[in-house]
Amino acid sequence: xxxxxxxxxxxxPQQDRSARRLAGFLQAAAELFAKVGYQATTMQAIADRSxxxxxxxxxxxxxxxxxxxxxxxxxxxxxxxxxxxxxxxxNNLSAVRFAEAFIDCITDFVQDRPAWLNLVAAPVPFxxxxxxxxxxxxxxxxxxxxxxxFLSRERALLAANVxxxxxxxxxxxxxxxxxxxxxxxxxxxxxxxxxYLQGVLCExxxxx
Numbered sequence: 030x031x032x033x034x035x036x037x038x039x040x041x042p043q044q045d046r047s048a049r050r051l052a053g054f055l056q057a058a059a060e061l062f063a064k065v066g067y068q069a070t071t072m073q074a075i076a077d078r079s080x081x082x083x084x085x086x087x088x089x090x091x092x093x094x095x096x097x098x099x100x101x102x103x104x105x106x107x108x109x110x111x112x113x114x115x116x117x118x119x120n121n122l123s124a125v126r127f128a129e130a131f132i133d134c135i136t137d138f139v140q141d142r143p144a145w146l147n148l149v150a151a152p153v154p155f156x157x158x159x160x161x162x163x164x165x166x167x168x169x170x171x172x173x174x175x176x177x178x179f180l181s182r183e184r185a186l187l188a189a190n191v192x193x194x195x196x197x198x199x200x201x202x203x204x205x206x207x208x209x210x211x212x213x214x215x216x217x218x219x220x221x222x223x224x225y226l227q228g229v230l231c232e233x234x235x236x237x
Contacts, residue, residue: 063143067151116172128223146204
């Protein structure tokens with residue numbers, strides 16, 4: 030499922046060689062965005078880091094913003110896949126372990142994708158499909174209802190939205206914090222999410 034209205038890539042690769050070159054450009058860009066940030070990264074720097082020509086890079090991307098959009102799309106799909114996998118496993122987890130796993134899912138993703146936080150902060154519009162946002166929250170809500178059948182659909186969706194906002198808050202503070210303080214940020218938000226989910230997943234009266 031595409032998370033943006035149209036592909037920012039000029040020409041989709043049709044051969045393995047082209048696909049490898051495109052992947053090389055994206056990897057080089059991700060490394061630069063992670064290391065020096067959005068503003069300091071240039072198209073020429075991306076081409077140089079990938080040992081290719083600037084002309085070859087422009088064959089795929091019209092500008093730096095389109096590179097950012099492509100990486101955001103890939104990373105968002107990766108994150109959604111990880112969250113959905115966690116939701117499948119959630120029925121076997123206690124509320125406390127579920128909250129811990131939820132936080133770990135996000136922090137592991139951020140560590141695996143070090144460019145993500147700088148890309149999120151980049152001044153480049155990113156339009157996720159409304160259906161994609163609803164699908165993810167619906168998956169989380171279904172997991173909540175599996176763990177607590179007393180929850181109504183509306184109550185579970187509200188709880189899913191609150192949980193997502195808690196995680197967004199964590200990533201914002203994570204990005205702003207020094208590296209040595211990030212584990213503390215995650216630990217504090219783990220407490221918040223654990224407390225919230227324990228309340229939600231232990232509710233015994235069906236909401237109207």
